[in-house]
Amino acid sequence: MADISVNTESLTMIISSVSAIGVFLYLPYKLGKYQEKIETISLAIDSLKKGQEKIMNILQNFGQRIGALEGVLGIGQRDNFIQAHSPLSLTKEGETLLKESGGKDFIDDHKEVFFSEITLSNPTTAYDVQDASLNIIINHSLAAIKLKKFAYNKPMELGTIFRVCSLYLRDCYLQAHPEIEE
Numbered sequence: 001m002a003d004i005s006v007n008t009e010s011l012t013m014i015i016s017s018v019s020a021i022g023v024f025l026y027l028p029y030k031l032g033k034y035q036e037k038i039e040t041i042s043l044a045i046d047s048l049k050k051g052q053e054k055i056m057n058i059l060q061n062f063g064q065r066i067g068a069l070e071g072v073l074g075i076g077q078r079d080n081f082i083q084a085h086s087p088l089s090l091t092k093e094g095e096t097l098l099k100e101s102g103g104k105d106f107i108d109d110h111k112e113v114f115f116s117e118i119t120l121s122n123p124t125t126a127y128d129v130q131d132a133s134l135n136i137i138i139n140h141s142l143a144a145i146k147l148k149k150f151a152y153n154k155p156m157e158l159g160t161i162f163r164v165c166s167l168y169l170r171d172c173y174l175q176a177h178p179e180i181e182e
Contacts, residue, residue: 012039021041052113079160080094081108081164082163082167089167090167094164098164101147101161102147103168104168106143106146106165107169111169115176118173121135124180130166130170133170133173134162134163136166
């Protein structure tokens with residue numbers, strides 16, 4: 001019986017030794033696989049960071065463009081030229097600005113062209129006319145040299161002058177087309 005006990009102890013030591021050797025051989029293999037996964041994840045994170053930088057640059061560019069458009073359209077500006085009640089209308093200062101800037105003459109000189117463009121937009125409400133009027137003034141801004149010079153020399157946002165002109169154009173068109181409901 002003593003021999004069996006020694007043999008069992010020896011067998012246990014042999015099994016333990018083989019197990020330990022197996023673990024030491026398997027462990028680096030398994031750690032290598034984890035290292036590969038960590039490197040893959042690290043590369044993915046780097047790629048995401050580069051993508052995030054590109055997206056941030058694009059968003060910043062959009063922000064600048066939106067800011068420029070707000071300036072051109074006069075969005076977010078508080079001024080004394082337009083009364084905020086509905087429908088929007090020019091104040092006395094707005095009427096003065098319309099005349100002094102040359103906006104009234106600009107609209108009157110191009111009224112037929114502007115009217116035909118508003119009609120092409122097929123307006124059904126006064127708001128449609130108001131929206132079309134502003135778009136038309138902006139689209140014809142290349143011809144509005146006098147308005148640009150006035151805005152530059154005041155200094156004033158061109159968008160404010162465009163909004164004032166567009167309300168005058170809207171009112172002229174609605175007066176000529178009473179069939180359009182408010």
